Amino acid sequence: xxxxxxxxxxxxxxxxxxxxxxxxxxxxxxxxxxxxxxxxxxxxxxxxxxxxxxxxxxxxxxxxxxxxxxxxxxxxxxxxxxxxxxxxxxxxxxxxxxxxxxxxxxxxxxx
Amino acid sequence: xxxxxxxxxxxxxxxxxxxxxxxxxxxxxxxxxxxxxxxxxxxxxxxxxxxxxxxxxxxxxxxxxxxxxxxxxxxxxxxxxxxxxxxxxxxxxxxxxxxxxxxxxxxxxxxx
Numbered sequence: 001x002x003x004x005x006x007x008x009x010x011x012x013x014x015x016x017x018x019x020x021x022x023x024x025x026x027x028x029x030x031x032x033x034x035x036x037x038x039x040x041x042x043x044x045x046x047x048x049x050x051x052x053x054x055x056x057x058x059x060x061x062x063x064x065x066x067x068x069x070x071x072x073x074x075x076x077x078x079x080x081x082x083x084x085x086x087x088x089x090x091x092x093x094x095x096x097x098x099x100x101x102x103x104x105x106x107x108x109x110x111x
Numbered sequence: 112x113x114x115x116x117x118x119x120x121x122x123x124x125x126x127x128x129x130x131x132x133x134x135x136x137x138x139x140x141x142x143x144x145x146x147x148x149x150x151x152x153x154x155x156x157x158x159x160x161x162x163x164x165x166x167x168x169x170x171x172x173x174x175x176x177x178x179x180x181x182x183x184x185x186x187x188x189x190x191x192x193x194x195x196x197x198x199x200x201x202x203x204x205x206x207x208x209x210x211x212x213x214x215x216x217x218x219x220x221x222x223x
Contacts, residue, residue: 004153033211042202043154043214088153098167101153 002027004091006102014110016078021105023072023089031092032072033099034063036085043088046074079109113137115205115215116185123221124193132188132218136205143186144212145178148200157201160186193222 003026013019023032031050035043047056049065049072056063060083062075072089086106090099116135124130136143141161146154156170160180171178175193180186190197200219204212 035214040219042216045211045213048211090154098156098159098170099154101155103153104151 002029002091002093002100004089004100004102006089006105008105009103010106010108012108012110013079015080018078019076021074021076021087021089021107023074023091023102025070025072025091025100028067028070029091029093030067032065033090033092034072034074035088035090037088037104038085046087076107081109081111083107084109115140115203115213117201117203117215117218119218120216121219121221123223125223126194127192130190130193130197130220130222132190132201132203132220133185134188134203134205134215135185136203137207137213140205140207140213142206142208142212143180144204144206145186145188146202146204148202148217150199154202157188190220193220195222198222 005024007022033048034046036046037043047063052067054065060077065072086104088101088104090101092099115137118133122130143160145157147157148154158171158178159167162180163182175191177189198221200217202217203215206212
């Protein structure tokens, strides 16, 4: 059974700092997603990582995937308050888009 | 394209009543997925449907829950005889293929 673990689950940081969120998963998968969710809102797709070594960047966020280590990272550079949200990683089990989700990382960025 | 539309956004039901959650996928999308999210948790897959067919319902409770995606009209997630434990946010996602899905705003069900 595929399990997805994120850490940390909660992160409070100052503006301007860098930090990394980790997503480990337990069985082979070639497709990993990162989503952002604001309180009471829907999920916004941030990145889709499709192969080993994939790296994608959008603004201050950069995501990478190491399928051999079964690890993805979401790196935040010079954080700003607007990035405060909960970030989820989700892993595709291989068919029918049955994503298995991490518990989420609640990120609070203080001015 | 209006995006994935879910309604209602908020739904309050008394224990024992029925809840009907609707999801209109994005135009041209034939794949619909329902997920449940409990507070402070990630999403849990419930069911995957294509037009008039249930493809995978392995995440759906065996009793009281049902889903459909008719040829015409929205996809419906139906919960009969709701209990307090059914209180959650229910998200629908649609996709033109299985590569990437787009989520609706969710329906927040509260059972009192």
